[in-house]
Amino acid sequence: MFLVVYLLFGLVFVNGVNTKSIQNETVDESKFVTFDMLNNWKRNMTDYITHMVEQNSIKETKKVFFHAKMSATDTTYNKNSIVKFGTLLFNEGNHFNPGDSVFVSPISGVYLFSWTTQTYSGKSVNTELRVDNIIKETLHADLGSAAGRLSVTRVVILKIDSNDHVWIQTSDVFSENFFEYAYNTQSSFTGVLLFSI
Structure with missing residues (x-):
């Protein structure tokens, strides 16, 4: 040079x-x-x-991407509880904290978030994607007694400001939100920066 x-x-x-x-x-x-x-x-x-x-x-x-799963056990959460995704598979940029399962956006941009919950017959899981404690999207799974197991996924694209906090938590509907682990499949949370603004 x-x-x-x-x-x-x-x-x-x-x-x-x-x-x-x-x-x-x-x-x-x-x-x-x-x-x-x-x-x-x-x-x-x-x-x-x-x-x-x-x-x-x-x-x-700008390299921002995370993908985390819940622990390999059945887990039940009460109302308004932050869901813990402690098994970290990817964390490009280190902006997702597996300890509290909160993502902090490093820059303003358009992000894609996706989360999957798995539950079983007769159980329910109601979750919310929150940005700085404001509900942006919800995902509900309320199964009948003979439904078997079911995984449901929600994909959301949002404009997020720098230093916004993003997490998944249970809603105020059910006091027992049952997250099932079966056949090496568990609930997960993913986020990726699509482009900065």
Whole structure:
């Protein structure tokens, strides 16, 4: 990179110096390289390099994707409980906390969120996707006594601001929300940044 800068400087300097002035000819002062010109050039190059570094940092920040599952056991949650997805499979950018199962958006953008709940005959699961404690979408599974097991999924696309907190929690409908684990299948929560705004 610095080699390119020195070469450019050399070309500007060589082309800018008028050697004909030694021969008593009229000097074209527009071809002289002044210290102000060099300082402006240096400032422009510094601004350009800084901009490129910042753009690269933004691109790195934009890699946002998580996918987490519940533990490999049957679990029952009370009303208004944050659902814990403690088995982390992917967490690009490290913006999902498996400890409290809350995602914190690093930048404003349009995000896709999806969550799946699995329950069994005679059981119910009512969940909500919340952004800073505001309900954005709901997902309900209320099974009859002979329904067997069922997985249901909700996909949501939302505009999210920087530092918004996103999580899944049970609604205030049922005091026993039963999440079943069976055949290596469990409830999950996924989020991905589609594009920044």
